[in-house]
Structure formats: structure tokens, C-alpha cells
Amino acid sequence: MDGFLTPPESEALLLSLRISAVAVFGALPFAFAAALLLARTRFPGKTLVDGLIHVPLVLPPVAIGFLLLIAFGTRGPLGGWLLDHLGIRFVFSWTGAALASAIITFPFQVRAIRLSLEAIDPGLTAAAQTLGAVWWDRLVNITLPLALPGIAAGLVTAFAASLGEFGAIITFVSNIPGETRTLPLAIYTALQAPGGEAEAMRLSLMSIGLALIFMTLAELAQRRARRINA
């Protein structure tokens, strides 16, 4: 890799991978809970919740970044409180980039997990119940393992989508080398400098490679999900 990428470039690559990993794994419990809620329950306002979860798919990422900046800025309602009480700061930090990526890729995870939950025969959990399994036992030993391929598909899809996030990150946490300059931001930066096309091309090829790897993994996970439930 050293022969192909310069140190700042590999830094951007590693940062992208770290931010995406933290984003998708951090969002996973919430995505699973949301998917469970949407797949298994009925409540007033469900359509609204469903819509809200999917809003990041259609909203301009820049708008999401802007809203996050308002909410989590050091003088924002959430950001101020977090900084004063817990010493946590999202703005201009790689954790903020992870937060933005998590929100934007949340619908991918919820969708994949929800589909796999809906494919599980509800009779199986009823059978487990008559065999003495209480709710968390059924969740851990029946629902979760059967939803695992869907969870994997959601993680991989969200991870791949997160690697490409640009607008929300640059708006919310800016473009700080080594802190928030992910692959897409590095490409953008390279294009701003005269003669940066070669670097932009290398980083773009790297992005294409990563995207292919993760989309293949996602497809394999989905195939496995279909086979288990067949």
C-alpha cells in the first residue's frame, strides 16, 4: 500500500475505515431496536416513525450536516450540554463524522434488519414460548440468530455507503487532515490543488475497490439470509 498511496492518502483511507466502522457498529443496536419496533409492533404514528427513519435517504446530506451543527455545536442545545456535563465534543472531531455517517446510513441498516425479521416465521417464537423461553431468551436464541444474515447485510451496506459520505461530514466537522478528512474529502481537497488529478484518481480507484468489496459482501450476506429462511 505504501508504494501506491502517500502517507496522507493512507491516513485518509484508515480514517475513513475507522469512522465508518464506529458509525455502523454504534448505530447497530438502535437500528435493531427500530427494525424490531417496525417489524413486530403496531402503534399509532408508526408511519411517521418509519418516515422519520428514512428521511436521511432523501434529505441533502449538507442539510443533515447543517442541522447537526445547529444541534451539536458547542453552543447548540445538545452539544452544549454534552460538552458541559460529559466533556464530549462532536464538532470538528472524527466522532462527529461518525455520528453524521451513522445517521445517514441508519436507514440502510434498519431496512435490511427489518426485512430479515419479517421473513422469520412468527410461529417459531410462539413455539419457543411454549417450550419455556421468556422474551429475552426468544430474542437472543431465536430472533437474533435468524436475523443475523440481515444484520450482516445491513452492516456491510451501511459501511459501504458510509465510506462515500461527503456533504454532512464537511458541513458538520469540516475538513481537518488526520481528524475528519476521509477519502471523499481527500479527493475533493486534491482536486482543489493544481496538479492533484493523479492523487484524486488514486483515491477514486481505492474507493471503487472498497465499494466493490463491500457490495459483494453485502450480496453474499443477503443470499445467505434468503437460504436460511427458505
Add this chain to the structure above:
Amino acid sequence: MSVEVSLRHAFGGFALDVDFALPRPGVTALFGASGAGKSTIVAAIAGTFRPREGRIVIAGREVLDTAKNVFVPPQRRRAGMVFQDARLFPHMSVRDNLLFGWRRAAPKADSGEIDRVIALLGLEALLARRPRMLSGGEKSRVALGRALLSSPQILLLDEPLAALDAQRRSEILPYLERLRDEAKLPMLYVSHSLDEVARLADDIVVIKQGRSVLQGSVFDVLTGLELPALAGAPPVGAVIAATVVAHSDDGLTALAFDGGTLFVSRLADPVGTRLRLRVRAEEIMLALEEPRGISANNVLAGLVVAIAESGLQADVQLACGPTRLIARITSASARRLALAPGKPVFAIVKSVTVDAPAAHRALPSL
């Protein structure tokens, strides 16, 4: 180990109103047409359906009493359920499926019971397999074993054979018979097949449009005159408990029952074996005088108890001592013979079906 069930519930346009008891260990058939409410009753006993009003007692423990606001959730009812579609956990091996309920049971059956159930159901060779590698009949057997190992105080079988073809069904029935004869727990067997009921059940509860309309021992109900009208089908015939008393040199086996003796083609069962016999209603001819010089091996003397005519057919209930038989003849014959309650007749039994223990010996361990 008795079970009492009393339920009332109204769905849109359908009312459930049933009262029955499982008086003893053994198979009680919940018999009725599709849509009569059988599965709902079973779900209420298992606890997966909560009726508006009712009381359910399993082995002396109240698991539901709406008047006292008692509702024991399914996971603590100790009601083993076998579903029509088996519902094996697809991500677990057959062994893990079998042990799912056992691991969670309290009190747990001793581990020797695991091997006994595996042997009883012939599952030895299947243990490492995944459910998707099993045939329909194998799935049913695993589901049965899984429920048995959860230390249930009642076994609920919701049409466990309905999803199987005739061939598979005849493979499973012997296992169910063996279970009936060896397991000492009450079993509620949901079925819409009178043949299955006649073969397996000790007692019957007939459900019609959400109501329990008839209940009693299989011997009484199947030879009763109410059932054909309620079931809208011809009588299936008598079920008779008999014992092997002798094997004669002429190739026949004598089977004694309460009220007479029947002869069948030689059986392999030793003298003293208890068997269940079935005599179909259309396999009986009636005569006013003892017939002589006929090929039938079985002629039983009895009395007419009651007659029910429906159209061109007449169902005649007979008593041979305390044992009841039922014959289906034409109304014309009934009139010609001037059959009436109390009249002595001879029943010429053309064929006898032998069920159980004999069938046990031929169980394949696949």
C-alpha cells in the same frame, strides 16, 4: 393429572363456548370440521391465545381463570405443543431442537429420558442434521420429541399429521400409538379425521361451530348414533379393546373382548397382548337367525340398542354384552328385519382391523 377446560370467547360472528375435561392420561381427541374452533381451543390451553372468559386447570394447577384474573404465560404452563407445521428452529441441529425445551424445563427430566425419547421416536440417525434436511414425517417426529422433553403436564397436538401425505401419516401413527401406550400424560389430539381418532384416541370431544357438543370414551362415542349426524359423515365403526387369548393351528388368532371373542388371521403378538380392534360399520351384516354354513369367521350374538335412520341408510347400535357395535345397513333391510330396540340379532363381522401393539414392533429406526 387431569385437565379441565372451560372457555367462552366471541370473534366477529363466531362464538366459542366449550367445556370439557381430560379425565386421565391418554389421548383425548378434539374432533371437528375445519373452522370449528379446535386450534383456538388448543392455543388457549397453550396460553398463546387469551380468551375473554374461561378457566383452565392443568394437573391441578389453575393456568387461567378470568374471574380471578389468573393468567399463566405460555412459557410457564408446561403445555407441550406440537404444531401442524412442526416449527423446528432452522438454525439449530435436531439435537439442539430436541433439547430446547428440556434445557428450559423446571423440573427437568433426567438425562436418561432424552435417550428414551430419541429411541421412542427413532431419531438416533437424525440428531446432527438441520431441519431443512428432514422429510415431513421426520420433522413431525422431532417436533413431538421436542415437546415431550420439555417435561409437559399435557401434550397438545394440533393436527400433527395434517401436513403429511397418506404414506407419511401411516409412518407416524405407530409412533403416536406407542407414545399413547408408554407416556403417562394427558394428550389432546386435534383432528378432523375420524379414522385417526378411532385409531389413537381413548376419549373424544366433538366440537361443532365453537361448541363442545359431545364427549365420552372412544368406545361409546364412535358407536353412538349422535356422531354421524354431528359429523355429517357415516359412522366409522366400533373400537374394541381386546386381548390375545389363543393362536390356533388353523391360522387364526382368537381375541377376547368384553362380550365375546373375535377371530382374525394369525397375529405375531403373544397371548396376553392387549390390542385395539376396529370394526367398520359397513363391515357388519345383521341376521335374525344364527347363520350356518357361511365363510365369515365372526358371528356375534347381540341385542339392538337403538336405530337411527337417515334417508336410505340406517345406523343400528348393537350390544354384545357391555361392548357396543354399530352397523350401517339400508333402511329397507331394517324394515324387512323389523329391527327395534331390544330385538336379538346376529352380527356377521366381515372384517376386523387390528391396531397397536402389533404395529409397534415394525417401527423403523430411520
